[in-house]
Amino acid sequence: MVYYFSGTGNSKWAAERIAEKTGEKTSDIALLMRGEEKKIIIASGEKFIIVYPVYAWNSPKLIFDFLRNVTLEEGATSCVVCTCGSEAGHTVSVLKKRIRLDGGYSVVMPDNYVIAFDVESREECLKKVAAARERLDMIADDINSGNLKFDVGVGKFAVLKTFIFSPLFSKYASGTKQFKTTWDCNGCGLCEKICPKGNIKIVDEMPFWFDDCMQCLACINRCPKRAINYGRSTEKRGRYFFDFTEKEIDEAAKIEKEKEEQK
Template identity: 35%
Template sequence: MILYFSGTGNSEYAAQQIAAKTDDECLNLFTKIRSQDTRELTSQKPWVIVAPTYAWRIPRIVEEYLHKTKLNGSKKVYFVLTCGGAIGNAEANLKRLCADQGYQFQGCAEVIMPENYIALYSAPNQQEALKIIEAADALLARIAEWIKNGSSIPAQPISFKGKVCSQIINPLFYSLMVKADKFYAKADCVSCGQCVNVCLLNNIRLVNGKPQWGKDCTHCMACICRCPVEAIEYGKHTEGLNRYTCPKKLMDQ
């Protein structure tokens, strides 16, 4: 079974591509995490966890879910992390997670997808994004073959920079950056409530028709990127920047 977490569609697309090639089923973790549903899951096929990379590691909210939820049946677990640049030494943390839970670590694949973390970076336009996704498709096909054949995902060399990013910068990122206080809605907000619906942590509510953010946030960028009128900003950095949702997924629907 393929479990995926996705804020703007990259990891969802990757999960669906792998599922189609392995004849497996996908489970979106959005509802599970949002409702704090940690009931046991069972699959006789290997588990495949597909998620974005947050500061060179799997998102903490996904890691916490995997620690709380028992995966029955197969003990083999594959990880596929989408990213805009690199996953650093995310593998080391995932090996520890598997050891703690009694799972057999089958490797971690790094899949470059279009950048979506517009709180710090810039997202590509649709044409650029499609080129990046096209390049990722070949790797996703290879990952699917490894899973079908029961092979481990080949380990990649980890640089000193990658180790520093995952082990030192990641905690700093969460303590200094992952906050909701810079999000705000402009006057052209149409009070549609889309941001409320896509917030994984139930952190947004409409007050007099305008969204207000609470203290819980995982910086998935769903609210700002899925706003239909681009009325949400993150400080001044996002002014004029492209919003991003996976165009390949949208085109294929």
């Protein structure tokens, strides 16, 4: 089974690609964690693949909560695939302390952290997605052949980022007080529906954020009216959600291949 968590679609797409290539099914961790039955036993011979986005060079808290409920029996294969905008830090090493892992990979995809960065152009995003698709197929081959490995782009100063900056980020930079809506909000309720933690409630036709937030930014990035901001930082920035078609990805892959051949 491929278990995934995704705020803005990258990790969902990555999970579905791996599932397609390995003949596994997918399961949405956020839905699972909001249901009654959370315990999971992975029997010998079964595959346990987790796909999720890197948050501040570490894993979202939901992943740690989810793993608490997982029992891996001897002989089960386990592998983690994290998607990130550029560098994963030591997220996989941290998980390795919590659960037995046979392999771990990072996959670079478009960055959705619009609180700090503007979104990349569609062309840049597609370039990343085309490369990610190739990498996901390579990961699926490793899973199918049983030749799993650890291949994570940790980036520079990864120890500092994962073990010093990341806890600071969780403590000081991920509150909900700065979420606000403009008058363009029509109370459609999409943010309430898609929030993976069920942390948003529409009150008087406006969203209200409680405190159980991972900052996945699904609400900001997917609001159809572009009416949600985080402080003032996102006011002039674009929004990101994975909406690329296979045809677009094929074309981007073709362009990159031609560029490579001309070198």
